[in-house]
Amino acid sequence: MSLNSFFQQFVPKEKRFYPLYEKQAEYIAQGSKLLRQMLLETDIERLQSLKAEIKACEKGGDNVLDEFHSTLFSTVLTPFQREDVHELAELMDDFMDRIDDCGNIIVTRRFIEVDEGLTTMAENIMFAAESLSNIINRLPHISNPSKRREIGRLCHEIKTLEHDNDELYGNYISKLFQQNYSLTEIIKRKDMVQVLENATNSVKYISDKIRSIISKL
Numbered sequence: 666m667s668l669n670s671f672f673q674q675f676v677p678k679e680k681r682f683y684p685l686y687e688k689q690a691e692y693i694a695q696g697s698k699l700l701r702q703m704l705l706e707t708d709i710e711r712l713q714s715l716k717a718e719i720k721a722c723e724k725g726g727d728n729v730l731d732e733f734h735s736t737l738f739s740t741v742l743t744p745f746q747r748e749d750v751h752e753l754a755e756l757m758d759d760f761m762d763r764i765d766d767c768g769n770i771i772v773t774r775r776f777i778e779v780d781e782g783l784t785t786m787a788e789n790i791m792f793a794a795e796s797l798s799n800i801i802n803r804l805p806h807i808s809n810p811s812k813r814r815e816i817g818r819l820c821h822e823i824k825t826l827e828h829d830n831d832e833l834y835g836n837y838i839s840k841l842f843q844q845n846y847s848l849t850e851i852i853k854r855k856d857m858v859q860v861l862e863n864a865t866n867s868v869k870y871i872s873d874k875i876r877s878i879i880s881k882l
Contacts, residue, residue: 689757690801696722696764697794723765763864774853786861820872827869
């Protein structure tokens with residue numbers, strides 16, 4: 666280790682990133698709740714209103730990502746490795762984008778009846794977003810071993826929810842072609858379950874990244 670690297674260990678790290686992560690997590694949590702509401706809603710005007718709220722969360726997340734970039738460019742010492750700071754922010758933004766995709770599909774591929782498999786997947790996404798918020802709230806204390814253990818437990822919760830949605834996705838696709846749906850209806854439902862699966866994968870990637878960050882500390 667160089668002398669410069671040694672002394673850098675004792676220099677206070679930039680803490681402005683943590684509130685930005687928290688803002689991202691807030692937008693994600695709100696967006697995931699709105700998504701679940703959309704799958705339970707039948708009134709088209711209310712659906713449009715909920716979709717607009719999700720879009721507002723997505724735009725808010727984009728603004729936070731811009732703040733990340735400008736903060737990162739002007740910061741010498743980051744809480745953890747620079748590439749990890751950047752990638753975590755990008756992955757969180759991608760999760761919010763996938764939630765927005767789900768809202769778009771609900772509105773544009775709307776079908777008469779939403780079954781339990783789809784609503785359960787949306788609920789799991791919402792629970793995963795809540796776990797993510799709890800992880801982000803603990804990030805400023807990541808040097809504390811007990812906090813790292815809590816983060817690890819929450820990452821495992823997200824992984825479990827992702828596994829549950831994988832199973833729901835597989836079962837849904839398997840049963841989809843056994844129903845008396847028209848081809849148009851099959852395509853609509855396939856699009857819907859696919860974007861829910863994509864959103865679930867996105868939050869799992871965040872969890873994996875956080876575990877990677879912890880492993881380097």
